[in-house]
Amino acid sequence: MKYDIAIIGGGPVGNYLATLLARHYRVAVIESKSSFGEKACTGIIGAESYNGLNLPREAIINRLRGAVFYSKTQRFEIKRKEPQAYMVDRKILERRLAEKAVRRGAEYYLNTRFLGFRNGKAILQRFNERFEVNADFYVGADGVNSKVAQEIGAKTNAEFLSGYEVEIVGEFERLDFVELWINKELNDEFFFWIAPMNESLARVGTFGRFDALFRFIKARMLKETNVVEFKAGSVALGIRKPWIKGNVALVGDAALQIKPLTAGGIAYGMHCAYALACSLINGRPWEYEKLCKDIKREISFGLKARKLFKNLNQEQIEKLFEILSSKDAIEVIEDTAEFDKHAKTIKALIKHPKLLAKILKVTPMIIRYLL
Ligand SMILES: Cc1cc2nc3c(=O)[nH]c(=O)nc-3n(C[C@H](O)[C@H](O)[C@H](O)COP(=O)(O)OP(=O)(O)OC[C@H]3O[C@@H](n4cnc5c(N)ncnc54)[C@H](O)[C@@H]3O)c2cc1C
Structure with missing residues (x-):
């Protein structure tokens, strides 16, 4: 079997990528499971990303316009008038995307496991049968324990x-x-x-x-x-490198395109899938990583913020809650918060002179990690 592009992994990111590429190329999607959406996932996706990526409305099961933050002894809330995030049914989301990709011409191989590459071909197994698929380009969208990443020698210290x-x-x-x-x-x-x-x-x-x-x-x-x-x-949570090697690219959790502060990966994975599709359609696959530079920056910043979080004890968290529940801080957060972009809000908080002075008293480590 010969394809232009073979996508290994029919999760949300692989299926979304297939919808983008199937209009332009002969696309195969290889998925080891027999149906979609069984994964553990709360399914919260930023509303701006969801709308911008044109994802199926029928997958939305709830609209969230705020968050209440609790520590051991305190609470504060952040709210907006409009929904900031949607909660989705993963099965409906993945299935609708797969249906769309199939209507556009993608060919799906369910119950089919990718075992590795041999002589430029993908070796697959369906039940007891082994067979090969030959493609000009391969994409590993096969999740966090990506076999494709392993095959191309991508490294991580996540x-x-x-x-x-x-x-x-x-x-x-x-x-x-x-x-x-x-x-x-x-x-x-x-x-x-x-x-x-x-x-x-x-x-x-x-x-x-x-x-x-x-x-x-x-x-x-x-x-x-x-x-x-x-x-x-x-x-x-971390960096896996590289995202592209020769005629193989990684996307979604396989590339660890995951927000380090919340562990949400659907939006970043899909934004990067969009970047990958653009670079392939433009005939310039090597530009893929460059097109994801904003997400790379968010991930690096988020990893530093996560290090800071891990170094805090509960007493420091209680003190930070006192600061974050102040009128000044709530104003900054409500003005800047974007569900899928955490760096902007954290930077705005630490650029506020009064808030920074107070935060520094709780944790001078913020200088080392975030400034
Ligand atoms: C408890 C929990 C809650 C979460 N909540 C959220 C949330 O609210 N919002 C959010 O954005 N993210 C959340 N996440 C993260 C989110 O689930 C992932 O970021 C998302 O699933 C990534 O999508 P993906 O398509 O890249 O990978 P996956 O969803 O992992 O899909 C990979 C696909 O590849 C297939 N596959 C794997 N290996 C092979 C192989 N060798 N051959 C063929 N197929 C293969 C798998 O069967 C799977 O279908 C949560 C995760 C957990 C664990």
Whole structure:
């Protein structure tokens, strides 16, 4: 079988890329699973990205216009008039994108695992059958433990984290707000989130240790026995290099195009997929990484901010909450916050002379990491 482009991995990013390329090229998508959207994922995507990328409206299950931040003893909230993020059903999102790609001519191989390259061809396995696909260009969109990345010798020193998420029955009155809890005594690796799907159902999750999630569920007065779905997955926060080598490129989680502060990867992966599609269509694939420079910058900044977060103790977090819940800070955050761009808001906070003076008293390390 001969294709112009073979995409390994039919997750959200691979399928989105297939919709962009299938109009121009003969495209194959190789996916090891037999259906879409089984992955652990809260499915929160910035509204600006979602609209800009023209993603399917029918996948949206909730619209979020604010966040309530909790520490062990304090809380503050950030809100906007319009929705800032959407919560999506991953199965519908991935499936609609795959359907669109197929209508545009892409050919899908489900239940088919990529095993490696041999003589420029992709070796695939479907049940007991092994076969080859030959393409002029290959894309690894095969997730965080990418086999394609391994095959091209891409290197990383990323921090790999396990993520745990439940859907739980409870009472969630503020449907358009997500709750973010930072309590290092319960989990020193990451925050906890509660994202409501409707008044009586929410997705609750964290990264780090599995038992931390259940300790949080108890502390938040939710009932462990009200869990109706449990999923686990992994992310990796860091840099994987290179994103392109010869006629093979990596995109999405395979390239670790993941926001280091929230571990969200769908929007960055799709923005980079768009950049990759443009560079291929223009016949200049080597420009792919350059076209992603804004996202690369966000990731590098986010990694530094994550280092700072990991070095803070709960006492420092409580002091930072006092600063962040002040009128000055809320104003800065509400003026600058963009769901998929964290650097802008953090930089605005530390450029505010009054706030910077206070933050420096809590953590002088901010100079080393962020200034
Ligand atoms: C608990 C949790 C919550 C999350 N919440 C969010 C969130 O709210 N918002 C957000 O943006 N991100 C979130 N993420 C991250 C998000 O899930 C990923 O960033 C996103 O799935 C990346 O999409 P992708 O298409 O690059 O990779 P994947 O979704 O991993 O898709 C890769 C595909 O490749 C296939 N594959 C793998 N290996 C092979 C092979 N050898 N051969 C063939 N096929 C193969 C897999 O079956 C899979 O379908 C969360 C992650 C976790 C773990």
